Amino acid sequence: MLITDPNAPIPVQLRTEEFLLRPLTAEDAALDYAAVMETRESLRLWEQDAWPADDFSLEENREDLVEHERLHNEHRAFTYTMLDPSESECLGCVYVYPPGAKFLDKSAVSAVGPGTWAQLEAVIYFWVRESRLESGLDERLLGALRQWFTEQWQLRGTVYVISEPYAHQLQLIERSDLELRFTVREPGKSAPYLAFG
DSSP: OOTTSTTSOOOOOEEOSSOEEEEOOGGGHHHHHHHHHHTHHHHHHHHTSSOSOTTOOHHHHHHHHHHHHHHHHTTSOEEEEEEOTTSOSEEEEEEEEOTTOHHHHTSEEEEOSSSOGGGOSEEEEEEEOGGGTTTTHHHHHHHHHHHHHHHTSOOSOEEEEEETTOHHHHHHHHHSSOOEEEEEEOTTOSSOEEEEO
């Protein structure tokens, strides 16, 4: 399935006893901002840059969310906010890109496992709020995502991408049965991103 096809059925949400995933909108700015700023040290490893800066503002965050919402509505990339069951706290975020997304086209991709990048249907990134990591929420999210993309999205060619310097997430992936498939070197980033499938 081409996830960028305007007629492709894109799932609206994933609900478990522990969290809800639904499309991120600009109205989520305050909840998202609280999670981003709490998690900023890890996100800098995840992004491999200075984002979010200590003085990153709520308004700047809202502008980011407006762009994510636009791309989602245009079927170009899909961003889901992860909320607690009461929808009063943001627990993280999930990003779903086509393999031909502009920033990926500019990257140097090397295969280290079976298959080719062009055969992929979706490239998935995620992060979980810092205060929820100790409970293993990110591990449960990964398990739920794998089932969701297979059963609801009906995708067979997916990879989960992590930043090599973000040791916590790398260890999470290495505890799973996912295998390293590609390295992705984004321009200006000091270390590779690793794609597991």
